[in-house]
Amino acid sequence: MKFLRYPGGKSKLLSYLVNHLPKNKDIKGTYIEPFVGGGSVFFHINPDKALVSDLNPELISLYKGIKLYPHKVWETFESFPSGKIAYYDIRNKGTEGKHLHYKAARTLYLNRTCFKGMWRHNSNGDFNVGYGGEERRWVITHQNIVELSKTFRKAEILNNDFEDVILNASKNDFIFLDPPYKPGEKDLHELHYRNGKFLFDEQVRLAETLKSLPKSKRIRWAMTNSSHKDILSLYEGFHIKKIPFGTSDKPGIQTKSSNEVLITNY
Ligand SMILES: C[S@@+](CC[C@H](N)C(=O)[O-])C[C@H]1O[C@@H](n2cnc3c(N)ncnc32)[C@H](O)[C@@H]1O
Known part of the structure:
Protein backbone atom coordinates (compact mmCIF):
# COMPACT_ATOMS: atom_id res chain seq x y z
CA MET A 1 0.00 0.00 0.00
CA PRO A 57 8.80 19.12 9.05
CA GLU A 58 5.21 18.23 8.09
CA LEU A 59 6.30 14.85 6.82
CA ILE A 60 8.23 14.13 10.00
CA SER A 61 5.30 15.20 12.22
CA LEU A 62 3.12 12.85 10.20
CA TYR A 63 5.47 9.92 10.82
CA LYS A 64 5.92 10.72 14.50
CA GLY A 65 2.17 11.16 14.94
CA ILE A 66 1.44 7.77 13.37
CA LYS A 67 4.18 6.14 15.42
CA LEU A 68 2.85 7.42 18.76
CA TYR A 69 -0.90 7.87 18.24
CA PRO A 70 -2.13 5.65 15.36
CA HIS A 71 -5.73 5.49 16.64
CA LYS A 72 -6.06 9.22 17.32
CA VAL A 73 -4.56 10.02 13.91
CA TRP A 74 -7.10 7.73 12.25
CA GLU A 75 -10.06 9.09 14.24
CA THR A 76 -9.12 12.67 13.37
CA PHE A 77 -8.47 11.84 9.70
CA GLU A 78 -11.85 10.10 9.55
CA SER A 79 -13.62 13.02 11.23
CA PHE A 80 -12.57 15.63 8.64
CA PRO A 81 -15.60 16.38 6.43
CA SER A 82 -15.51 15.71 2.69
CA GLY A 83 -15.57 18.29 -0.08
CA LYS A 84 -13.95 21.42 -1.32
CA ILE A 85 -15.20 23.80 1.39
CA ALA A 86 -13.99 21.55 4.20
CA TYR A 87 -10.65 21.05 2.45
CA TYR A 88 -9.92 24.78 2.23
CA ASP A 89 -11.15 25.32 5.77
CA ILE A 90 -8.79 22.68 7.21
CA ARG A 91 -5.93 23.75 4.97
CA ASN A 92 -6.24 27.46 5.82
CA LYS A 93 -6.62 26.99 9.58
CA GLY A 94 -3.07 25.66 9.83
CA THR A 95 -1.71 23.79 12.84
CA GLU A 96 -0.62 26.41 15.34
CA GLY A 97 -1.09 25.13 18.88
CA LYS A 98 -2.40 21.79 17.61
CA HIS A 99 -1.42 18.41 19.03
CA LEU A 100 0.89 16.09 17.06
CA HIS A 101 -1.93 13.67 16.19
CA TYR A 102 -3.95 16.54 14.64
CA LYS A 103 -0.94 17.71 12.60
CA ALA A 104 -0.41 14.16 11.35
CA ALA A 105 -4.08 13.62 10.45
CA ARG A 106 -4.25 16.98 8.66
CA THR A 107 -1.13 16.28 6.57
CA LEU A 108 -2.49 12.87 5.62
CA TYR A 109 -5.91 14.36 4.74
CA LEU A 110 -4.38 17.16 2.63
CA ASN A 111 -2.06 14.71 0.91
CA ARG A 112 -4.89 12.31 0.05
CA THR A 113 -7.31 14.99 -1.18
CA CYS A 114 -5.14 17.75 -2.69
CA PHE A 115 -4.49 18.22 -6.39
CA LYS A 116 -2.24 15.42 -7.70
CA GLY A 117 -0.60 14.83 -4.33
CA MET A 118 1.61 17.88 -4.71
CA TRP A 119 3.63 19.36 -1.82
CA ARG A 120 3.88 23.08 -2.39
CA HIS A 121 4.14 25.92 0.11
CA ASN A 122 3.98 29.70 -0.16
CA SER A 123 6.74 31.98 1.07
CA ASN A 124 5.29 31.84 4.62
CA GLY A 125 5.69 28.07 4.59
CA ASP A 126 1.92 27.42 4.35
CA PHE A 127 0.72 24.47 2.29
CA ASN A 128 -1.03 26.00 -0.73
CA VAL A 129 -2.04 23.17 -3.09
CA GLY A 130 -5.67 23.30 -4.33
CA TYR A 131 -8.39 20.70 -3.83
CA GLY A 132 -8.19 17.51 -5.89
CA GLY A 133 -11.13 15.32 -4.82
CA GLU A 134 -11.99 12.45 -2.47
CA GLU A 135 -11.24 9.48 -4.77
CA ARG A 136 -7.91 8.71 -3.18
CA ARG A 137 -8.83 9.46 0.41
CA TRP A 138 -10.22 6.11 1.51
CA VAL A 139 -7.63 3.79 0.01
CA ILE A 140 -6.02 3.88 3.44
CA THR A 141 -7.65 2.18 6.38
CA HIS A 142 -7.35 2.21 10.15
CA GLN A 143 -5.53 -1.12 9.89
CA ASN A 144 -2.94 0.41 7.50
CA ILE A 145 -2.20 3.16 10.02
CA VAL A 146 -1.79 0.60 12.80
CA GLU A 147 0.63 -1.42 10.62
CA LEU A 148 2.61 1.71 9.74
CA SER A 149 2.81 2.55 13.41
CA LYS A 150 4.40 -0.85 14.10
CA THR A 151 7.06 -0.19 11.44
CA PHE A 152 7.74 3.29 12.82
CA ARG A 153 8.08 1.94 16.36
CA LYS A 154 11.24 0.17 15.23
CA ALA A 155 12.63 3.47 13.95
CA GLU A 156 14.03 6.66 15.34
CA ILE A 157 12.52 9.56 13.37
CA LEU A 158 14.43 12.82 12.92
C1 LIG B 1 13.51 12.28 -3.67
S1 LIG B 1 12.78 12.67 -2.11
C2 LIG B 1 12.81 11.11 -1.35
C3 LIG B 1 11.75 10.22 -1.96
C4 LIG B 1 11.58 8.88 -1.23
N1 LIG B 1 12.73 8.03 -1.37
C5 LIG B 1 10.33 8.16 -1.71
O1 LIG B 1 10.42 7.02 -2.21
O2 LIG B 1 9.24 8.74 -1.60
C6 LIG B 1 14.00 13.65 -1.34
C7 LIG B 1 13.71 14.15 0.07
O3 LIG B 1 14.84 14.89 0.56
C8 LIG B 1 14.39 15.87 1.49
N2 LIG B 1 15.48 16.85 1.67
C9 LIG B 1 15.81 17.92 0.92
N3 LIG B 1 16.93 18.52 1.38
C10 LIG B 1 17.33 17.80 2.47
C11 LIG B 1 18.43 17.91 3.38
N4 LIG B 1 19.34 18.88 3.27
N5 LIG B 1 18.53 16.99 4.38
C12 LIG B 1 17.59 16.01 4.51
N6 LIG B 1 16.52 15.86 3.68
C13 LIG B 1 16.39 16.74 2.67
C14 LIG B 1 13.12 16.40 0.86
O4 LIG B 1 12.29 16.97 1.85
C15 LIG B 1 12.53 15.11 0.23
O5 LIG B 1 11.60 14.52 1.10
Missing part, protein backbone atom coordinates in the same frame (compact mmCIF):
# COMPACT_ATOMS: atom_id res chain seq x y z
CA LYS A 2 1.35 3.41 -0.98
CA PHE A 3 -0.06 5.49 1.85
CA LEU A 4 1.46 8.82 0.88
CA ARG A 5 1.66 10.64 -2.43
CA TYR A 6 5.13 12.12 -2.55
CA PRO A 7 7.29 13.72 -5.26
CA GLY A 8 10.27 11.62 -6.27
CA GLY A 9 8.70 8.48 -4.78
CA LYS A 10 10.67 5.36 -5.55
CA SER A 11 7.81 2.87 -5.64
CA LYS A 12 8.08 2.48 -9.43
CA LEU A 13 11.76 1.57 -9.18
CA LEU A 14 11.34 -0.75 -6.20
CA SER A 15 11.43 -3.99 -8.16
CA TYR A 16 14.83 -3.00 -9.56
CA LEU A 17 16.23 -1.45 -6.39
CA VAL A 18 15.46 -4.27 -3.99
CA ASN A 19 17.65 -6.65 -5.99
CA HIS A 20 20.60 -4.38 -5.29
CA LEU A 21 19.98 -3.52 -1.64
CA PRO A 22 20.56 -5.74 1.39
CA LYS A 23 17.59 -7.49 2.96
CA ASN A 24 16.62 -6.78 6.54
CA LYS A 25 18.39 -9.94 7.75
CA ASP A 26 21.63 -8.86 6.04
CA ILE A 27 21.83 -5.50 7.81
CA LYS A 28 23.92 -6.02 10.95
CA GLY A 29 23.63 -2.45 12.19
CA THR A 30 20.92 0.17 11.68
CA TYR A 31 19.08 0.89 8.41
CA ILE A 32 19.48 4.65 7.86
CA GLU A 33 17.56 6.76 5.36
CA PRO A 34 18.49 10.49 5.50
CA PHE A 35 16.07 11.63 2.71
CA VAL A 36 13.19 9.34 3.61
CA GLY A 37 10.41 11.22 1.77
CA GLY A 38 7.48 8.90 1.05
CA GLY A 39 9.56 6.04 2.45
CA SER A 40 8.83 3.37 -0.17
CA VAL A 41 12.22 1.68 0.25
CA PHE A 42 12.08 1.89 4.05
CA PHE A 43 8.60 0.32 4.15
CA HIS A 44 9.66 -2.40 1.75
CA ILE A 45 12.75 -3.38 3.74
CA ASN A 46 10.82 -3.02 7.02
CA PRO A 47 14.05 -3.01 9.06
CA ASP A 48 14.30 -4.30 12.62
CA LYS A 49 16.25 -1.21 13.60
CA ALA A 50 16.10 2.04 11.65
CA LEU A 51 16.78 5.75 11.64
CA VAL A 52 14.77 7.78 9.14
CA SER A 53 15.06 11.51 8.65
CA ASP A 54 13.92 14.28 6.32
CA LEU A 55 14.10 18.07 6.34
CA ASN A 56 10.35 18.32 5.61
CA ASN A 159 13.92 16.17 11.19
CA ASN A 160 17.63 16.74 10.53
CA ASP A 161 19.88 17.69 7.67
CA PHE A 162 21.42 14.71 5.85
CA GLU A 163 24.99 15.52 6.89
CA ASP A 164 24.19 15.19 10.55
CA VAL A 165 22.43 11.87 9.97
CA ILE A 166 25.19 10.36 7.82
CA LEU A 167 28.01 11.40 10.14
CA ASN A 168 26.28 9.74 13.09
CA ALA A 169 26.22 6.32 11.41
CA SER A 170 27.90 3.50 13.31
CA LYS A 171 29.78 0.34 12.44
CA ASN A 172 27.95 -2.01 10.01
CA ASP A 173 25.06 0.37 9.39
CA PHE A 174 23.46 0.51 5.95
CA ILE A 175 22.47 3.89 4.46
CA PHE A 176 19.99 4.25 1.60
CA LEU A 177 20.00 7.72 0.04
CA ASP A 178 17.47 9.25 -2.31
CA PRO A 179 18.36 12.95 -2.48
CA PRO A 180 16.13 15.35 -4.43
CA TYR A 181 16.94 15.29 -8.14
CA LYS A 182 15.22 15.35 -11.46
CA PRO A 183 16.45 12.58 -13.73
CA GLY A 184 18.82 13.99 -16.31
CA GLU A 185 17.99 17.58 -15.40
CA LYS A 186 20.62 19.95 -16.75
CA ASP A 187 20.46 22.56 -14.02
CA LEU A 188 19.97 20.01 -11.27
CA HIS A 189 17.06 21.99 -9.87
CA GLU A 190 14.28 20.56 -7.74
CA LEU A 191 11.46 22.95 -6.97
CA HIS A 192 8.79 20.66 -5.59
CA TYR A 193 10.24 20.12 -2.17
CA ARG A 194 9.25 21.81 1.04
CA ASN A 195 12.74 23.16 1.47
CA GLY A 196 13.20 24.54 -2.00
CA LYS A 197 16.11 23.70 -4.17
CA PHE A 198 18.74 21.03 -3.83
CA LEU A 199 21.35 22.47 -6.12
CA PHE A 200 24.72 21.22 -7.18
CA ASP A 201 26.56 22.54 -4.12
CA GLU A 202 24.29 20.33 -2.01
CA GLN A 203 25.21 17.37 -4.20
CA VAL A 204 28.89 18.17 -3.61
CA ARG A 205 28.31 18.39 0.16
CA LEU A 206 26.55 15.02 0.04
CA ALA A 207 29.39 13.33 -1.87
CA GLU A 208 31.98 14.79 0.50
CA THR A 209 30.04 13.63 3.54
CA LEU A 210 29.82 10.07 2.22
CA LYS A 211 33.51 10.03 1.30
CA SER A 212 34.44 11.17 4.81
CA LEU A 213 32.98 8.04 6.45
CA PRO A 214 35.87 6.04 7.92
CA LYS A 215 36.44 2.71 6.10
CA SER A 216 36.99 1.00 9.45
CA LYS A 217 33.27 1.43 10.23
CA ARG A 218 32.32 -0.81 7.29
CA ILE A 219 29.28 1.31 6.53
CA ARG A 220 27.63 0.31 3.26
CA TRP A 221 25.61 2.86 1.33
CA ALA A 222 23.50 2.94 -1.83
CA MET A 223 22.10 6.02 -3.54
CA THR A 224 19.75 6.80 -6.40
CA ASN A 225 20.61 9.94 -8.33
CA SER A 226 20.51 11.62 -11.71
CA SER A 227 22.83 10.23 -14.39
CA HIS A 228 23.94 13.78 -15.18
CA LYS A 229 27.70 13.79 -15.88
CA ASP A 230 28.39 16.31 -13.10
CA ILE A 231 26.83 13.98 -10.56
CA LEU A 232 28.72 10.96 -11.90
CA SER A 233 31.99 12.87 -11.68
CA LEU A 234 31.47 13.16 -7.91
CA TYR A 235 31.47 9.37 -7.53
CA GLU A 236 34.46 8.18 -9.53
CA GLY A 237 35.77 4.93 -8.07
CA PHE A 238 32.34 3.84 -6.75
CA HIS A 239 29.97 1.34 -8.39
CA ILE A 240 27.53 3.04 -10.74
CA LYS A 241 24.66 1.20 -12.44
CA LYS A 242 22.14 2.71 -14.87
CA ILE A 243 18.62 2.08 -13.60
CA PRO A 244 16.52 0.58 -16.39
CA PHE A 245 13.14 2.17 -17.00
CA GLY A 246 9.78 0.44 -16.67
CA THR A 247 10.92 -2.64 -14.80
CA SER A 248 7.98 -2.62 -12.40
CA ASP A 249 5.30 -2.47 -15.12
CA LYS A 250 6.81 -5.03 -17.44
CA PRO A 251 9.05 -7.33 -15.47
CA GLY A 252 12.00 -8.51 -17.51
CA ILE A 253 11.50 -5.94 -20.24
CA GLN A 254 14.00 -3.15 -19.97
CA THR A 255 13.82 -0.95 -23.00
CA LYS A 256 14.65 2.67 -22.22
CA SER A 257 17.12 4.25 -19.85
CA SER A 258 15.59 6.22 -16.97
CA ASN A 259 18.40 8.80 -16.69
CA GLU A 260 18.83 7.60 -13.13
CA VAL A 261 21.66 5.66 -11.57
CA LEU A 262 22.23 3.55 -8.51
CA ILE A 263 25.58 4.35 -6.89
CA THR A 264 26.97 2.05 -4.20
CA ASN A 265 30.15 1.70 -2.18
CA TYR A 266 29.84 -2.12 -2.21
Whole structure:
Protein backbone atom coordinates (compact mmCIF):
# COMPACT_ATOMS: atom_id res chain seq x y z
CA MET A 1 0.00 0.00 0.00
CA LYS A 2 1.35 3.41 -0.98
CA PHE A 3 -0.06 5.49 1.85
CA LEU A 4 1.46 8.82 0.88
CA ARG A 5 1.66 10.64 -2.43
CA TYR A 6 5.13 12.12 -2.55
CA PRO A 7 7.29 13.72 -5.26
CA GLY A 8 10.27 11.62 -6.27
CA GLY A 9 8.70 8.48 -4.78
CA LYS A 10 10.67 5.36 -5.55
CA SER A 11 7.81 2.87 -5.64
CA LYS A 12 8.08 2.48 -9.43
CA LEU A 13 11.76 1.57 -9.18
CA LEU A 14 11.34 -0.75 -6.20
CA SER A 15 11.43 -3.99 -8.16
CA TYR A 16 14.83 -3.00 -9.56
CA LEU A 17 16.23 -1.45 -6.39
CA VAL A 18 15.46 -4.27 -3.99
CA ASN A 19 17.65 -6.65 -5.99
CA HIS A 20 20.60 -4.38 -5.29
CA LEU A 21 19.98 -3.52 -1.64
CA PRO A 22 20.56 -5.74 1.39
CA LYS A 23 17.59 -7.49 2.96
CA ASN A 24 16.62 -6.78 6.54
CA LYS A 25 18.39 -9.94 7.75
CA ASP A 26 21.63 -8.86 6.04
CA ILE A 27 21.83 -5.50 7.81
CA LYS A 28 23.92 -6.02 10.95
CA GLY A 29 23.63 -2.45 12.19
CA THR A 30 20.92 0.17 11.68
CA TYR A 31 19.08 0.89 8.41
CA ILE A 32 19.48 4.65 7.86
CA GLU A 33 17.56 6.76 5.36
CA PRO A 34 18.49 10.49 5.50
CA PHE A 35 16.07 11.63 2.71
CA VAL A 36 13.19 9.34 3.61
CA GLY A 37 10.41 11.22 1.77
CA GLY A 38 7.48 8.90 1.05
CA GLY A 39 9.56 6.04 2.45
CA SER A 40 8.83 3.37 -0.17
CA VAL A 41 12.22 1.68 0.25
CA PHE A 42 12.08 1.89 4.05
CA PHE A 43 8.60 0.32 4.15
CA HIS A 44 9.66 -2.40 1.75
CA ILE A 45 12.75 -3.38 3.74
CA ASN A 46 10.82 -3.02 7.02
CA PRO A 47 14.05 -3.01 9.06
CA ASP A 48 14.30 -4.30 12.62
CA LYS A 49 16.25 -1.21 13.60
CA ALA A 50 16.10 2.04 11.65
CA LEU A 51 16.78 5.75 11.64
CA VAL A 52 14.77 7.78 9.14
CA SER A 53 15.06 11.51 8.65
CA ASP A 54 13.92 14.28 6.32
CA LEU A 55 14.10 18.07 6.34
CA ASN A 56 10.35 18.32 5.61
CA PRO A 57 8.80 19.12 9.05
CA GLU A 58 5.21 18.23 8.09
CA LEU A 59 6.30 14.85 6.82
CA ILE A 60 8.23 14.13 10.00
CA SER A 61 5.30 15.20 12.22
CA LEU A 62 3.12 12.85 10.20
CA TYR A 63 5.47 9.92 10.82
CA LYS A 64 5.92 10.72 14.50
CA GLY A 65 2.17 11.16 14.94
CA ILE A 66 1.44 7.77 13.37
CA LYS A 67 4.18 6.14 15.42
CA LEU A 68 2.85 7.42 18.76
CA TYR A 69 -0.90 7.87 18.24
CA PRO A 70 -2.13 5.65 15.36
CA HIS A 71 -5.73 5.49 16.64
CA LYS A 72 -6.06 9.22 17.32
CA VAL A 73 -4.56 10.02 13.91
CA TRP A 74 -7.10 7.73 12.25
CA GLU A 75 -10.06 9.09 14.24
CA THR A 76 -9.12 12.67 13.37
CA PHE A 77 -8.47 11.84 9.70
CA GLU A 78 -11.85 10.10 9.55
CA SER A 79 -13.62 13.02 11.23
CA PHE A 80 -12.57 15.63 8.64
CA PRO A 81 -15.60 16.38 6.43
CA SER A 82 -15.51 15.71 2.69
CA GLY A 83 -15.57 18.29 -0.08
CA LYS A 84 -13.95 21.42 -1.32
CA ILE A 85 -15.20 23.80 1.39
CA ALA A 86 -13.99 21.55 4.20
CA TYR A 87 -10.65 21.05 2.45
CA TYR A 88 -9.92 24.78 2.23
CA ASP A 89 -11.15 25.32 5.77
CA ILE A 90 -8.79 22.68 7.21
CA ARG A 91 -5.93 23.75 4.97
CA ASN A 92 -6.24 27.46 5.82
CA LYS A 93 -6.62 26.99 9.58
CA GLY A 94 -3.07 25.66 9.83
CA THR A 95 -1.71 23.79 12.84
CA GLU A 96 -0.62 26.41 15.34
CA GLY A 97 -1.09 25.13 18.88
CA LYS A 98 -2.40 21.79 17.61
CA HIS A 99 -1.42 18.41 19.03
CA LEU A 100 0.89 16.09 17.06
CA HIS A 101 -1.93 13.67 16.19
CA TYR A 102 -3.95 16.54 14.64
CA LYS A 103 -0.94 17.71 12.60
CA ALA A 104 -0.41 14.16 11.35
CA ALA A 105 -4.08 13.62 10.45
CA ARG A 106 -4.25 16.98 8.66
CA THR A 107 -1.13 16.28 6.57
CA LEU A 108 -2.49 12.87 5.62
CA TYR A 109 -5.91 14.36 4.74
CA LEU A 110 -4.38 17.16 2.63
CA ASN A 111 -2.06 14.71 0.91
CA ARG A 112 -4.89 12.31 0.05
CA THR A 113 -7.31 14.99 -1.18
CA CYS A 114 -5.14 17.75 -2.69
CA PHE A 115 -4.49 18.22 -6.39
CA LYS A 116 -2.24 15.42 -7.70
CA GLY A 117 -0.60 14.83 -4.33
CA MET A 118 1.61 17.88 -4.71
CA TRP A 119 3.63 19.36 -1.82
CA ARG A 120 3.88 23.08 -2.39
CA HIS A 121 4.14 25.92 0.11
CA ASN A 122 3.98 29.70 -0.16
CA SER A 123 6.74 31.98 1.07
CA ASN A 124 5.29 31.84 4.62
CA GLY A 125 5.69 28.07 4.59
CA ASP A 126 1.92 27.42 4.35
CA PHE A 127 0.72 24.47 2.29
CA ASN A 128 -1.03 26.00 -0.73
CA VAL A 129 -2.04 23.17 -3.09
CA GLY A 130 -5.67 23.30 -4.33
CA TYR A 131 -8.39 20.70 -3.83
CA GLY A 132 -8.19 17.51 -5.89
CA GLY A 133 -11.13 15.32 -4.82
CA GLU A 134 -11.99 12.45 -2.47
CA GLU A 135 -11.24 9.48 -4.77
CA ARG A 136 -7.91 8.71 -3.18
CA ARG A 137 -8.83 9.46 0.41
CA TRP A 138 -10.22 6.11 1.51
CA VAL A 139 -7.63 3.79 0.01
CA ILE A 140 -6.02 3.88 3.44
CA THR A 141 -7.65 2.18 6.38
CA HIS A 142 -7.35 2.21 10.15
CA GLN A 143 -5.53 -1.12 9.89
CA ASN A 144 -2.94 0.41 7.50
CA ILE A 145 -2.20 3.16 10.02
CA VAL A 146 -1.79 0.60 12.80
CA GLU A 147 0.63 -1.42 10.62
CA LEU A 148 2.61 1.71 9.74
CA SER A 149 2.81 2.55 13.41
CA LYS A 150 4.40 -0.85 14.10
CA THR A 151 7.06 -0.19 11.44
CA PHE A 152 7.74 3.29 12.82
CA ARG A 153 8.08 1.94 16.36
CA LYS A 154 11.24 0.17 15.23
CA ALA A 155 12.63 3.47 13.95
CA GLU A 156 14.03 6.66 15.34
CA ILE A 157 12.52 9.56 13.37
CA LEU A 158 14.43 12.82 12.92
CA ASN A 159 13.92 16.17 11.19
CA ASN A 160 17.63 16.74 10.53
CA ASP A 161 19.88 17.69 7.67
CA PHE A 162 21.42 14.71 5.85
CA GLU A 163 24.99 15.52 6.89
CA ASP A 164 24.19 15.19 10.55
CA VAL A 165 22.43 11.87 9.97
CA ILE A 166 25.19 10.36 7.82
CA LEU A 167 28.01 11.40 10.14
CA ASN A 168 26.28 9.74 13.09
CA ALA A 169 26.22 6.32 11.41
CA SER A 170 27.90 3.50 13.31
CA LYS A 171 29.78 0.34 12.44
CA ASN A 172 27.95 -2.01 10.01
CA ASP A 173 25.06 0.37 9.39
CA PHE A 174 23.46 0.51 5.95
CA ILE A 175 22.47 3.89 4.46
CA PHE A 176 19.99 4.25 1.60
CA LEU A 177 20.00 7.72 0.04
CA ASP A 178 17.47 9.25 -2.31
CA PRO A 179 18.36 12.95 -2.48
CA PRO A 180 16.13 15.35 -4.43
CA TYR A 181 16.94 15.29 -8.14
CA LYS A 182 15.22 15.35 -11.46
CA PRO A 183 16.45 12.58 -13.73
CA GLY A 184 18.82 13.99 -16.31
CA GLU A 185 17.99 17.58 -15.40
CA LYS A 186 20.62 19.95 -16.75
CA ASP A 187 20.46 22.56 -14.02
CA LEU A 188 19.97 20.01 -11.27
CA HIS A 189 17.06 21.99 -9.87
CA GLU A 190 14.28 20.56 -7.74
CA LEU A 191 11.46 22.95 -6.97
CA HIS A 192 8.79 20.66 -5.59
CA TYR A 193 10.24 20.12 -2.17
CA ARG A 194 9.25 21.81 1.04
CA ASN A 195 12.74 23.16 1.47
CA GLY A 196 13.20 24.54 -2.00
CA LYS A 197 16.11 23.70 -4.17
CA PHE A 198 18.74 21.03 -3.83
CA LEU A 199 21.35 22.47 -6.12
CA PHE A 200 24.72 21.22 -7.18
CA ASP A 201 26.56 22.54 -4.12
CA GLU A 202 24.29 20.33 -2.01
CA GLN A 203 25.21 17.37 -4.20
CA VAL A 204 28.89 18.17 -3.61
CA ARG A 205 28.31 18.39 0.16
CA LEU A 206 26.55 15.02 0.04
CA ALA A 207 29.39 13.33 -1.87
CA GLU A 208 31.98 14.79 0.50
CA THR A 209 30.04 13.63 3.54
CA LEU A 210 29.82 10.07 2.22
CA LYS A 211 33.51 10.03 1.30
CA SER A 212 34.44 11.17 4.81
CA LEU A 213 32.98 8.04 6.45
CA PRO A 214 35.87 6.04 7.92
CA LYS A 215 36.44 2.71 6.10
CA SER A 216 36.99 1.00 9.45
CA LYS A 217 33.27 1.43 10.23
CA ARG A 218 32.32 -0.81 7.29
CA ILE A 219 29.28 1.31 6.53
CA ARG A 220 27.63 0.31 3.26
CA TRP A 221 25.61 2.86 1.33
CA ALA A 222 23.50 2.94 -1.83
CA MET A 223 22.10 6.02 -3.54
CA THR A 224 19.75 6.80 -6.40
CA ASN A 225 20.61 9.94 -8.33
CA SER A 226 20.51 11.62 -11.71
CA SER A 227 22.83 10.23 -14.39
CA HIS A 228 23.94 13.78 -15.18
CA LYS A 229 27.70 13.79 -15.88
CA ASP A 230 28.39 16.31 -13.10
CA ILE A 231 26.83 13.98 -10.56
CA LEU A 232 28.72 10.96 -11.90
CA SER A 233 31.99 12.87 -11.68
CA LEU A 234 31.47 13.16 -7.91
CA TYR A 235 31.47 9.37 -7.53
CA GLU A 236 34.46 8.18 -9.53
CA GLY A 237 35.77 4.93 -8.07
CA PHE A 238 32.34 3.84 -6.75
CA HIS A 239 29.97 1.34 -8.39
CA ILE A 240 27.53 3.04 -10.74
CA LYS A 241 24.66 1.20 -12.44
CA LYS A 242 22.14 2.71 -14.87
CA ILE A 243 18.62 2.08 -13.60
CA PRO A 244 16.52 0.58 -16.39
CA PHE A 245 13.14 2.17 -17.00
CA GLY A 246 9.78 0.44 -16.67
CA THR A 247 10.92 -2.64 -14.80
CA SER A 248 7.98 -2.62 -12.40
CA ASP A 249 5.30 -2.47 -15.12
CA LYS A 250 6.81 -5.03 -17.44
CA PRO A 251 9.05 -7.33 -15.47
CA GLY A 252 12.00 -8.51 -17.51
CA ILE A 253 11.50 -5.94 -20.24
CA GLN A 254 14.00 -3.15 -19.97
CA THR A 255 13.82 -0.95 -23.00
CA LYS A 256 14.65 2.67 -22.22
CA SER A 257 17.12 4.25 -19.85
CA SER A 258 15.59 6.22 -16.97
CA ASN A 259 18.40 8.80 -16.69
CA GLU A 260 18.83 7.60 -13.13
CA VAL A 261 21.66 5.66 -11.57
CA LEU A 262 22.23 3.55 -8.51
CA ILE A 263 25.58 4.35 -6.89
CA THR A 264 26.97 2.05 -4.20
CA ASN A 265 30.15 1.70 -2.18
CA TYR A 266 29.84 -2.12 -2.21
C1 LIG B 1 13.51 12.28 -3.67
S1 LIG B 1 12.78 12.67 -2.11
C2 LIG B 1 12.81 11.11 -1.35
C3 LIG B 1 11.75 10.22 -1.96
C4 LIG B 1 11.58 8.88 -1.23
N1 LIG B 1 12.73 8.03 -1.37
C5 LIG B 1 10.33 8.16 -1.71
O1 LIG B 1 10.42 7.02 -2.21
O2 LIG B 1 9.24 8.74 -1.60
C6 LIG B 1 14.00 13.65 -1.34
C7 LIG B 1 13.71 14.15 0.07
O3 LIG B 1 14.84 14.89 0.56
C8 LIG B 1 14.39 15.87 1.49
N2 LIG B 1 15.48 16.85 1.67
C9 LIG B 1 15.81 17.92 0.92
N3 LIG B 1 16.93 18.52 1.38
C10 LIG B 1 17.33 17.80 2.47
C11 LIG B 1 18.43 17.91 3.38
N4 LIG B 1 19.34 18.88 3.27
N5 LIG B 1 18.53 16.99 4.38
C12 LIG B 1 17.59 16.01 4.51
N6 LIG B 1 16.52 15.86 3.68
C13 LIG B 1 16.39 16.74 2.67
C14 LIG B 1 13.12 16.40 0.86
O4 LIG B 1 12.29 16.97 1.85
C15 LIG B 1 12.53 15.11 0.23
O5 LIG B 1 11.60 14.52 1.10
